[in-house]
Amino acid sequence: MIDLQAIFRAASALEASDVHLRSGQAPRVRLDGEMSVLEGMPAPTLADLARVLEGLLTDAQRQRLARDGEVDCACVDEHGTRYRGNFFRDAAGLSAALRRIDARIRTLAELGLPREVEQLAHVRRGLVLVTGATGSGKSSTLAALIDVINHQHARHVITLEDPVEFVHKSQVSVIQQRAVGDDVPDFATGVRDALRADCNVLQVGELRDVETMRAALTAAETGMLVYATLHTNDAAQSVDRIVDVFPVAEQAQVRAMLAESLTGVLSQVLLKRKKGGGRIPATELMVATPAIAAIVRDGRSHEIANAIQGGKARGMHRLDDSLERLLRDDLIWRDDALACAHQRARFERRPATVPS
Secondary structure, three states: OOOHHHHHHHHHHHOOOEEEEOOOOOOEEEEOOEEEEOOOOOOOOHHHHHHHHHOOOOHHHHHHHHHHOEEEEEEEOOOOOEEEEEEEEEOOEEEEEEEEEOOOOOOOOOOOOOHHHHHHHOOOOEEEEEEOOOOOOHHHHHHHHHHHHHHHOOOEEEEEEOOOOOOOOOOOOEEEEEEEOOOEOOHHHHHHHHHOOOOOEEEEOOOOOHHHHHHHHHHHHOOOEEEEEEOOOOHHHHHHHHHHHOOHHHHHHHHHHHHHHEEEEEEEEEEEOOOOOOEEEEEEEEEOOHHHHHHHHOOOHHHHHHHHHOOHHHOOEOHHHHHHHHHHOOOOOHHHHHHHOOOOHHHHOOOOOOOO
């Protein structure tokens, strides 16, 4: 019989970021980005795993799982640690991927982010994008930015999440967290609701579809500060992704809306620390300027990289600049930097390094 709490205890002791469960296979965890078997834990049977996982769901979530074959949810272990779960059906039956959420919201500095990132918490309006691949730390970064606002600015903050991850307690700001599927039917509806709720700051878990993007752009244009995530690798790709989602007839208007509202883009990847274990982010930061607004409006997103290079006085930097700093400080391996660098030749001249 599967003991989910024992699995959570073991994963927590290892400081694993994720737990993966599949019938007929021993539980696995992700440690510093790599998958490994959780030793000493038996493989659950199909019926046992389905019973345990479905027991974590509400009636509405069970209905979505039956209808769609997958569902997002949140659960809590015996010590109060939260997990963001994705339950889905595959050839083996019901499987689960559970992301461990830190009980405490870490600061931007504790996350290893450069100090220039904090300026994204002090802007008054516009659209701020936090981008990167799955597992790159976007949710932790968003939580840290909202936490800065919560302690330093008197704002009304609404978060739209699927599910709610980091739990914020109102401090100087008033924070209300809404779970998509439970408190609001979808992201687009939640954004439109926020427009009527005297909201100053809105966090959108993900810009998943054209309706959510349209609603988020409208909210940012009306004077709200909107934070959102995308699965893109840099600022230029983020702009193109948003524009390309819309029909061709609307794209010129969308570029104009983005030029007016886009306030900043933070892109990040996580790399193994060279010493001491754990991972550290490498980042690209773009902050809106009149020159960048003109580039976005004219559809010249390929020029954004050069604009970032010329914006160092405002804290802007390219991903390769961040990788260079991490290498110079001996925090990451060169081969890991090479794997995600935009200009590989910049790092190929360095002596090769491999984990020992």
